[in-house]
Amino acid sequence: MALLEVRDLAVRFVRRGEPTVAAVDGVSFDVPAGRTVGLVGESGCGKSVTSLAVMGLLPRDGTEVSGSVVLDGTELLGLSRREWDRRRGSEMSMVFQDPLTSLNPVVPLGIQVSEVMERHRGMSRRVATREAESLLDRVGIPDPRRRLREYSHQLSGGMRQRALIAMALACRPRLLIADEPTTALDVTIQAQILSLLRELVAETGTALVLITHDLGVVAGMCDEVNVLYAGRIVECADRHALFAAPRHPYTAGLLESVPRLDTPRGQRLAPIAGSVEDNIPWSVGCAFSPRCASALPVCSERSPAVETVGPGRLLRCHNPLDTDVGNTESSHD
Amino acid sequence: MLPGTRRGRRLDELAESTPTTTAGVSLAASAWRRLRRNPTFLVGAGIIAAFALLALVSPLLAAHDPALRLLEDQVSRADNRIPAPQPGFPLGGDQYGRPLLSRLLIGSQQTLLVALTATVLGLGGGLTLGILAGAFGGWVDTLVMRVVDVLLSVPSLLLAVSIGALFQQQSRFTVIIAVATVQIPVFGRLLRGTMLAQRASDHVLAARALGVPERSVVFRHMLPNALGPVVVQATLMLAVAIIDAAALSFLGLGSADTSTPEWGQMLGSAQDFFDTHPQLAFWPAGCIIVVALGFTLVGESLREALDPKKRR
Numbered sequence: 001m002a003l004l005e006v007r008d009l010a011v012r013f014v015r016r017g018e019p020t021v022a023a024v025d026g027v028s029f030d031v032p033a034g035r036t037v038g039l040v041g042e043s044g045c046g047k048s049v050t051s052l053a054v055m056g057l058l059p060r061d062g063t064e065v066s067g068s069v070v071l072d073g074t075e076l077l078g079l080s081r082r083e084w085d086r087r088r089g090s091e092m093s094m095v096f097q098d099p100l101t102s103l104n105p106v107v108p109l110g111i112q113v114s115e116v117m118e119r120h121r122g123m124s125r126r127v128a129t130r131e132a133e134s135l136l137d138r139v140g141i142p143d144p145r146r147r148l149r150e151y152s153h154q155l156s157g158g159m160r161q162r163a164l165i166a167m168a169l170a171c172r173p174r175l176l177i178a179d180e181p182t183t184a185l186d187v188t189i190q191a192q193i194l195s196l197l198r199e200l201v202a203e204t205g206t207a208l209v210l211i212t213h214d215l216g217v218v219a220g221m222c223d224e225v226n227v228l229y230a231g232r233i234v235e236c237a238d239r240h241a242l243f244a245a246p247r248h249p250y251t252a253g254l255l256e257s258v259p260r261l262d263t264p265r266g267q268r269l270a271p272i273a274g275s276v277e278d279n280i281p282w283s284v285g286c287a288f289s290p291r292c293a294s295a296l297p298v299c300s301e302r303s304p305a306v307e308t309v310g311p312g313r314l315l316r317c318h319n320p321l322d323t324d325v326g327n328t329e330s331s332h333d
Numbered sequence: 334m335l336p337g338t339r340r341g342r343r344l345d346e347l348a349e350s351t352p353t354t355t356a357g358v359s360l361a362a363s364a365w366r367r368l369r370r371n372p373t374f375l376v377g378a379g380i381i382a383a384f385a386l387l388a389l390v391s392p393l394l395a396a397h398d399p400a401l402r403l404l405e406d407q408v409s410r411a412d413n414r415i416p417a418p419q420p421g422f423p424l425g426g427d428q429y430g431r432p433l434l435s436r437l438l439i440g441s442q443q444t445l446l447v448a449l450t451a452t453v454l455g456l457g458g459g460l461t462l463g464i465l466a467g468a469f470g471g472w473v474d475t476l477v478m479r480v481v482d483v484l485l486s487v488p489s490l491l492l493a494v495s496i497g498a499l500f501q502q503q504s505r506f507t508v509i510i511a512v513a514t515v516q517i518p519v520f521g522r523l524l525r526g527t528m529l530a531q532r533a534s535d536h537v538l539a540a541r542a543l544g545v546p547e548r549s550v551v552f553r554h555m556l557p558n559a560l561g562p563v564v565v566q567a568t569l570m571l572a573v574a575i576i577d578a579a580a581l582s583f584l585g586l587g588s589a590d591t592s593t594p595e596w597g598q599m600l601g602s603a604q605d606f607f608d609t610h611p612q613l614a615f616w617p618a619g620c621i622i623v624v625a626l627g628f629t630l631v632g633e634s635l636r637e638a639l640d641p642k643k644r645r
């Protein structure tokens with residue numbers, strides 16, 4: 001049994017006077033202990049909503065969540081707010097995209113870090129502060145004692161994200177969700193933060209769900225990858241298999257739009273044609289079909305079901321790319 | 334979202350336009366840098382400082398006891414005579430022969446006291462309502478905001494007069510209560526707006542993701558960040574309080590006991606002498622206007638300094 005098991009998770013936003021938005025539409029995935037699982041997809045495909053649903057952080061008004069989220073054998077959906085509060089920060093934590101706005105601007109860093117430990121590990125303020133100092137030190141923040149007294153605007157972007165990671169890992173949660181943890185940072189800092197995450201996760205045995213639209217990040221971090229499109233998982237594979245031979249046309253398109261070391265110089269990167277605006281509803285057919293180069297007539301008539309196409313490999317496509325096509329260029333036009 | 338009254342909506346807009354801190358202390362620091370060079374702010378701050386100082390040291394400055402009818406022998410009801418300025422009494426006396434300048438000086442104390450107490454009470458009530466509505470949302474929010482909107486839909490002076498008239502016997506205390514009641518919905522609606530903005534903010538979500546309990550989320554993570562616009566509004570409300578208090582006295586809803594002077598009350602009791610002795614109204618009215626202007630100038634320049642759209 002995996003540490004986190006998400007089954008048929010669906011999130012719909014229901015607003016009076018507005019059309020219902022099915023942001024997440026039947027997502028299932030597993031996160032085994034100690035592994036790193038990626039959630040990849042374009043902006044708006046439902047990555048953040050999925051993670052917020054797993055954390056129980058979606059607003060209660062106007063959202064309908066269904067399916068099942070099981071953490072370590074316990075069903076989380078339907079827990080009381082107190083039960084959620086007890087688990088969040090101790091058993092499961094989250095790191096967000098923008099470290100600047102994720103810290104409270106008017107409370108010194110030290111109080112924000114120690115607050116978590118006072119809360120979940122029952123430490124006194126003094127003990128928690130001492131612990132916070134060593135925690136900041138461990139995530140590579142120089143002069144931690146001084147930093148504890150500072151406010152978020154006095155820290156650099158990289159330091160802020162280090163501090164947030166420290167807070168998220170302060171109680172050694174079994175699951176950490178990182179939602180685009182490096183998108184707001186510049187490139188050199190990105191690499192540092194990612195290697196810090198990798199180190200800490202390995203050290204503490206925390207399972208990591210890494211959300212990103214950057215396949216470069218996936219290549220460096222993830223064991224397994226789930227590719228999301230319009231609220232559904234369209235392909236799930238081991239990282240090596242996915243990069244070596246993407247089978248879903250959307251995954252292949254994503255890979256082609258990323259610069260690689262072996263891309264010949266001067267060759268233009270190929271972004272996926274069209275935009276999510278062109279999508280058709282999953283209830284009609286394959287949402288990706290208006291943009292898909294491999295689309296068949298059946299694609300816009302019948303919704304493709306998930307199929308297991310190999311060990312640990314899932315696919316949702318009527319006309320997948322061939323396994324032996326290592327480089328996908330030949331399969332297009 | 335509640336539709337609310339026009340005033341209510343304006344307060345909501347205000348809640349949105351004034352930053353609930355994003356860069357926190359640096360925001361305060363840069364606002365202060367701009368304020369220091371703003372002549373509007375400096376003039377206003379000067380007036381407030383002078384007023385506060387006056388209220389503090391006026392017992393030393395006043396040459397006479399403001400309650401004593403020292404010039405009573407110069408008062409004549411029959412031929413409408415009131416003591417003129419004379420040596421020792423630069424502004425003359427009032428209709429009872431009490432020293433006008435000493436009354437003005439000492440009056441600053443009561444005026445400051447009334448305005449400050451009323452605003453503190455209004456702030457307290459408004460904060461309570463705003464925290465309730467903004468922190469819990471849902472039906473608590475709807476209920477609280479309905480009450481607030483009803484109060485906001487009545488013109489503020491009319492509301493103050495109605496509350497003041499509810500009391501059997503008017504006193505300085507009833508003036509304070511009436512003025513404070515008018516302020517409660519203003520602060521309440523404003524704070525609700527900024528609290529709701531905080532509720533949707535990243536750092537509150539981040540705190541929740543770490544299991545920070547609701548109480549701490551509200552009081553440590555939401556409230557301190559939501560207070561900025563309220564502080565600005567409080568400065569402006571001090572001016573409103575001074576004017577409202579004066580208006581109540583003027584309409585005969587002030588304290589009947591005139592032995593401790595207060596500007597609004599002095600202005601109110603000068604009504605019968607407007608045509609014959611306008612100086613009795615002129616001095617307290619002038620003081621009220623200048624001090625109210627001081628608070629308004631400071632409040633407006635604070636708001637401007639904190640408005641991200643005006644930042645350069």
Ligand SMILES: Nc1ncnc2c1ncn2[C@@H]1O[C@H](COP(=O)(O)OP(=O)(O)OP(=O)(O)O)[C@@H](O)[C@H]1O
Nearest residue numbers: 013021023041042043044045046047048049050213
């Ligand atoms: N509170 C909400 N109310 C209504 N719709 C929402 C809400 N939150 C998200 N959505 C919609 O749900 C969809 C999925 O959003 P989500 O934030 O999960 O995307 P994402 O994959 O995280 O994208 P990004 O890469 O831009 O972060 C979007 O179409 C978005 O408009």
Ligand code: SF4
Nearest residue numbers: 286289292299317318
């Ligand atoms: S189902 Fe059809 S349209 Fe959808 S990705 Fe597969 S081939 Fe393309």
Ligand SMILES: [Mg+2]
Nearest residue numbers: 047048049179
């Ligand atoms: Mg997102």
